[in-house]
Structures are given as C-alpha cells and as structure tokens.
Amino acid sequence: EAGVAQSPRYKIIEKRQSVAFWCNPISGHATLYWYQQILGQGPKLLIQFQNNGVVDDSQLPKDRFSAERLKGVDSTLKIQPAKLEDSAVYLCASSFWDTPFDEQFFGPGTRLTVL
Amino acid sequence: SQQGEEDPQALSIQEGENATMNCSYKTSINNLQWYRQNSGRGLVHLILIRSNEREKHSGRLRVTLDTSKKSSSLLITASRAADTASYFCATEGDDKIIFGKGTRLHILP
Numbered sequence: 722e723a724g725v726a727q728s729p730r731y732k733i734i735e736k737r738q739s740v741a742f743w744c745n746p747i748s749g750h751a752t753l754y755w756y757q758q759i760l761g762q763g764p765k766l767l768i769q770f771q772n773n774g775v776v777d778d779s780q781l782p783k784d785r786f787s788a789e790r791l792k793g794v795d796s797t798l799k800i801q802p803a804k805l806e807d808s809a810v811y812l813c814a815s816s817f818w819d820t821p822f823d824e825q826f827f828g829p830g831t832r833l834t835v836l
Numbered sequence: 837s838q839q840g841e842e843d844p845q846a847l848s849i850q851e852g853e854n855a856t857m858n859c860s861y862k863t864s865i866n867n868l869q870w871y872r873q874n875s876g877r878g879l880v881h882l883i884l885i886r887s888n889e890r891e892k893h894s895g896r897l898r899v900t901l902d903t904s905k906k907s908s909s910l911l912i913t914a915s916r917a918a919d920t921a922s923y924f925c926a927t928e929g930d931d932k933i934i935f936g937k938g939t940r941l942h943i944l945p
Contacts, residue, residue, distance in 0.1 A: 756935075763840075763924045763935030764879070777932065812879065824869075825933075827879040 723747065725828035727813050733834045739801040742831045746795070746815030752776075754825065755788055755798050756812040764812055770796065800833075808835045840868070840925040840936030848942040855912040857939040859925030860905075867928050868901060868908050873938070874921035882910075882923075915943050 756764035772793035
C-alpha cells in the first residue's frame with residue numbers, strides 16, 4: 722500500500738514570499754490533516770478535512786495560510802506571505818475514518834526554511 | 837496550547853535495557869496515542885489506549901493509562917538501536933488531537 726506522499730521535501734524562501742505544499746493521502750482515506758512541527762516541538766494541527774469539507778481549522782493562521790482539498794483527494798497548503806516563524810516541517814496525514822482517534826498515517830513532511 | 841507533556845525530555849540507555857517515558861495531560865480525554873518519529877520513517881503510530889482501558893500491550897511496548905492522575909506511560913522492553921527516536925503522546929478530547937513535545941530516546945550500543 723502506498724503511503725502519504727508530500728512534495729516538495731525541502732523548500733527555502735525569503736520572508737514575504739509565497740510557498741505551496743502538496744499532499745496526496747492514502748487511497749480511500751476520507752480524512753486529511755495538515756500539521757506544523759517546529760523544531761523541538763510536537764506537531765500542531767493546522768487544518769483537518771473530511772473529504773473536501775473542513776472539519777477543524779481553529780489553529781490555522783487564516784491571514785496568511787490557506788488550504789484546499791479539491792475533489793476530496795489531494796490537498797495543497799499555501800503560505801502567503803511567509804514569515805520567519807513559519808520555518809518548520811509541514812506534515813500531512815490521513816486516516817480512514819473521520820474521528821481523531823483513528824490511526825493517522827503521516828507523510829515524510831516538507832521542511833520549510835524562511836530566510 | 838500543548839495538552840500532553842512528556843517526561844523526560846531526553847533519555848539515553850544501553851541497548852537491551854528497558855525505557856520508560858511518561859506523559860501527563862490536563863483535561864479529560866477520550867483516548868491517548870503514542871507515536872514515534874525518526875529521520876528514517878517519519879511519524880508512525882505505535883499504540884492507542886482508550887480512557888476506559890488501564891493497560892495495553894503491543895510487542896515490546898506496554899502502555900498504561902491512569903485517568904485519575906491524568907498520566908500515561910510507555911515502556912519499551914529490551915531496547916534496540918532501531919528504537920532511537922522521538923516519542924510523542926497525543927491526547928484526543930472534544931474531537932481534537934493534541935501532541936506533546938516528545939521524549940528523545942537514544943539507545944547506546
């Protein structure tokens with residue numbers, strides 16, 4: 722079974738630039754999550770989709786972050802404009818069901834460096 | 837804010853020894869999960885324990901949950917070099933999942 726795919730794996734940008742990350746979940750998984758993991762900390766949930774609808778985006782900085790999941794499959798996360806504090810690893814995860822206590826499968830992440 | 841807090845922050849043990857790490861949380865939960873993260877395999881789900889369970893086993897892993905103390909422990913028996921990783925507890929309550937800061941485990945040869 723193919724895992725969660727993410728691209729790019731690494732990205733370096735200057736502050737105030739824009740960046741986009743892509744995620745393709747495991748086939749058949751209804752729920753997709755985006756997490757931000759700052760060095761030395763645990764992942765922080767940014768947004769959760771069930772199919773193509775948003776379940777929880779309470780911790781998404783909506784003034785600069787946006788995410789979409791068209792057709793309920795793959796998803797993109799965008800930051801515009803980026804700030805220095807956005808430097809982190811952005812993790813995508815998916816799960817079969819829509820409940821958080823279902824096992825989540827994580828992708829390898831995209832490491833973002835904002836200079 | 838972080839719900840789960842792991843203790844210790846870092847742990848080094850000899851290969852073959854047992855490793856114990858703890859997680860404390862603040863509010864009521866429905867379940868608690870443990871995840872492992874290393875550079876090779878990313879973040880991987882290890883085990884889930886529900887609020888009405890007290891102990892659970894999976895291979896060399898043993899997880900306990902004490903809801904009265906709002907704490908959980910993860911025991912890894914007969915540690916191996918491949919167990920070197922960061923371990924996170926993740927609590928689920930009110931349909932939100934929150935990860936702690938993690939324990940960094942280093943297995944010495």
